[in-house]
Amino acid sequence: MSLSSTNTRILENCTNRALFIFCSCDKSSLEYIKICTGLHNVKDLAGKKHCSFIDKFISDVRFSNLLLVYGSNALYRF
Secondary structure, eight states, X not given: OOXXXXXXXXXXXXXXXXXXXXXXXXXXXXXXXXHHHTOOOHHHHHHHHHHHHHHXXXXXXXXXXXXXXXXHHHHHHO
């Protein structure tokens, strides 16, 4: 599940406002600061976090065992 476009826009605006407040800069400086600090757009950051979560979840042995049990139980239903 990813962020909706509305939530992405809200978080992006919050980041921009915080940088404007603490840095007092124009738009081009704002983009430069975001690049230097690694504050890339929210959609990309959320996507990376989502992928990282899924990778860790799949590599968890307990989840793998659960999938095996579910799969074997599903075979016996038919």
